[in-house]
Amino acid sequence: MKTLVVVDHNNNKLDKSTLNTIKAAIQLENVDLLVLSDSCKDICNELINIKNINNIFINENDEFKNQLAEDSANFIAENFKDYTNILFSNTSNGKNIAPRLAGLLDTMIIPDVIEIVDKQTFKRPIYAGNAIATCKSKNKINIITIRATAFEEAEIGDENVGKIQEIGSLTTKNLTKYLNSELTKSERPELTSADIVVSGGRGLGSAENFQILEKLADKLGAAMGASRAAVDAGYVPNDWQVGQTGKIVAPNLYIAVGISGAIQHLAGMKDSKVIIGINKDEEAPIFSISDYGLAEDLFKAVPEMESKLN
Amino acid sequence: MKILVPVKRVVDYNVKVRVKKDETDVELDNVKMSMNPFDEIAVEEALRLKEKGVASEIIAVSIGLPEVQETIRNALAMGADSGIFVNCTSKLEPLSVAKILTSICNKIKPDLVIMGKQAIDDDMNATGQMLSAMLNWGQATFASKLEIQDKKIKVGREIDGGIENIEVNLPAIVTTDLRLNEPRYASLPNIMKAKRKPIDEMKAEDLNIDIEPRLEILKVEEPKSREAGIMVKSVDEMIEKLKNEAKVI
Numbered sequence: 001m002k003t004l005v006v007v008d009h010n011n012n013k014l015d016k017s018t019l020n021t022i023k024a025a026i027q028l029e030n031v032d033l034l035v036l037s038d039s040c041k042d043i044c045n046e047l048i049n050i051k052n053i054n055n056i057f058i059n060e061n062d063e064f065k066n067q068l069a070e071d072s073a074n075f076i077a078e079n080f081k082d083y084t085n086i087l088f089s090n091t092s093n094g095k096n097i098a099p100r101l102a103g104l105l106d107t108m109i110i111p112d113v114i115e116i117v118d119k120q121t122f123k124r125p126i127y128a129g130n131a132i133a134t135c136k137s138k139n140k141i142n143i144i145t146i147r148a149t150a151f152e153e154a155e156i157g158d159e160n161v162g163k164i165q166e167i168g169s170l171t172t173k174n175l176t177k178y179l180n181s182e183l184t185k186s187e188r189p190e191l192t193s194a195d196i197v198v199s200g201g202r203g204l205g206s207a208e209n210f211q212i213l214e215k216l217a218d219k220l221g222a223a224m225g226a227s228r229a230a231v232d233a234g235y236v237p238n239d240w241q242v243g244q245t246g247k248i249v250a251p252n253l254y255i256a257v258g259i260s261g262a263i264q265h266l267a268g269m270k271d272s273k274v275i276i277g278i279n280k281d282e283e284a285p286i287f288s289i290s291d292y293g294l295a296e297d298l299f300k301a302v303p304e305m306e307s308k309l310n
Numbered sequence: 311m312k313i314l315v316p317v318k319r320v321v322d323y324n325v326k327v328r329v330k331k332d333e334t335d336v337e338l339d340n341v342k343m344s345m346n347p348f349d350e351i352a353v354e355e356a357l358r359l360k361e362k363g364v365a366s367e368i369i370a371v372s373i374g375l376p377e378v379q380e381t382i383r384n385a386l387a388m389g390a391d392s393g394i395f396v397n398c399t400s401k402l403e404p405l406s407v408a409k410i411l412t413s414i415c416n417k418i419k420p421d422l423v424i425m426g427k428q429a430i431d432d433d434m435n436a437t438g439q440m441l442s443a444m445l446n447w448g449q450a451t452f453a454s455k456l457e458i459q460d461k462k463i464k465v466g467r468e469i470d471g472g473i474e475n476i477e478v479n480l481p482a483i484v485t486t487d488l489r490l491n492e493p494r495y496a497s498l499p500n501i502m503k504a505k506r507k508p509i510d511e512m513k514a515e516d517l518n519i520d521i522e523p524r525l526e527i528l529k530v531e532e533p534k535s536r537e538a539g540i541m542v543k544s545v546d547e548m549i550e551k552l553k554n555e556a557k558v559i
């Protein structure tokens with residue numbers, strides 16, 4: 001039995017979710033890692049001391065810079081078909097590549113796994129997390145994406161453990177061409193791994209009004225999130241969306257402001273350790289899952305809170 | 311240009327889904343069913359391409375029990391030209407759906423398939439990617455913007471860091487994200503008109519493909535519930551609780 005973790009990164013840095021995915025993989029034995037990038041060195045430096053891993057396979061190729069699903073999936077299918085398990089993080093990259101790989105290998109993907117029961121049995125949320133399904137796999141190869149918030153991070157020791165090895169060669173099919181990206185710039189912590197998340201909803205009313213939330217976030221060293229309604233209205237960028245069809249977060253503290261608490265939103269944040277809701281409607285569903293609720297106008301409560309925190 | 315739009319019948323997004331007592335599935339009796347919201351976005355986008363003169367024909371396809379023809383009718387009422395109903399009594403998962411769609415694509419040869427990025431029942435987020443692998447076509451997942459030029463399609467994709475723009479050769483698969491468009495409602499005259507639009511029927515078993523499920527569902531259970539919290543009366547009390555009780559700030 002061999003398990004491969006496909007490392008998620010942005011060519012400079014590891015995506016932190018990879019550490020959770022490796023931790024999950026260790027439950028499945030014999031873990032190798034794969035880095036596909038135009039420059040693997042810095043990423044390998046972050047991986048080399050992780051405990052309980054074997055090989056770090058790399059393929060350095062300019063074509064991998066933009067992580068097109070077609071190339072990555074073909075490369076993995078060609079070089080790793082003898083593996084029993086291939087794991088990805090359930091990030092936009094993982095979600096793009098893993099099912100394509102499963103299609104190539106004629107295997108049913110097991111997405112968004114939150115628990116590994118045994119080597120062929122996995123739990124995953126369905127219906128926006130309103131139910132948890134236990135699935136027994138009859139696949140020959142399990143292609144799995146891992147929900148980062150459901151697993152701890154792999155331990156990093158102070159010895160080099162992984163053996164770095166070049167593998168394979170890519171023949172690109174040029175079905176798809178990368179043009180450019182418009183990435184949201186931010187000095188704040190990354191949303192999915194932040195300790196504290198401050199999220200705003202339609203109640204904020206405008207992009208300008210989000211500044212009062214951002215001030216609170218900066219006072220707390222928090223990441224910013226949002227509901228779908230706030231993103232749809234153009235108040236904030238799409239990558240802030242928390243929920244069933246956005247990002248999954250589970251910080252120590254989640255502050256939901258002007259968010260009603262639709263199930264699709266709750267699906268993305270209800271595993272947070274402590275949740276607080278601020279909403280002027282005391283009947284708002286967000287209060288039913290808040291540890292502490294405050295029924296007040298956000299335009300009064302948020303600046304007051306910001307000024308009283310030191 | 312011919313566009314194929316797969317549509318799925320799912321529990322309506324407003325329904326509070328409950329797990330069955332015997333933990334075999336969720337309760338589906340007497341529950342409101344609708345077209346998967348991401349598929350409505352897919353139909354809408356296809357219609358807009360037709361209205362711009364880029365597309366000439368839109369075909370909606372659904373696979374499953376006879377009820378799924380309702381969902382095809384919804385797509386026809388929105389404006390799709392015709393439907394394909396694949397009658398299939400066995401349990402379906404994205405791998406088998408992708409195989410059935412592959413066989414349909416090989417037959418009707420669409421230039422573009424637009425489909426939802428995920429169905430809101432099983433939350434798999436997989437069928438589009440699997441289909442493009444099987445057809446060896448390019449894929450543009452999580453689309454929030456789309457533009458067709460010659461034999462290529464330019465797509466803005468919602469990714470974890472923001473937006474990524476790519477260009478894919480046609481034929482291609484696009485999966486829709488929430489911001490691509492706001493789907494229209496079917497008007498009453500169009501609902502009437504849809505009743506006369508043709509729906510082709512075929513049987514999954516006649517396609518001679520292996521659609522045996524690979525994942526056996528052993529159990530469907532309730533998620534862990536959170537303990538009820540309290541309401542605080544003021545910002546001061548909130549801060550005091552966060553500092554001294556929850557100890558998170």
Ligand SMILES: Cc1cc2nc3c(=O)[nH]c(=O)nc-3n(C[C@H](O)[C@H](O)[C@H](O)COP(=O)(O)OP(=O)(O)OC[C@H]3O[C@@H](n4cnc5c(N)ncnc54)[C@H](O)[C@@H]3O)c2cc1C
Nearest residue numbers: 201202203227228229243244245258259260264265280298
């Ligand atoms: C297919 C699909 C996928 C979806 N995916 C997601 C998802 O991933 N994430 C997500 O978030 N949603 C998602 N949704 C949308 C979801 O159903 C809700 O529509 C959305 O979460 C509502 O956002 P909101 O709470 O900001 O807005 P609303 O429901 O409009 O709530 C606004 C709240 O602000 C409060 N408010 C207004 N003014 C003030 C004030 N001055 N002070 C204090 N409170 C105030 C109001 O009382 C209200 O409770 C999805 C929907 C569909 C159909």
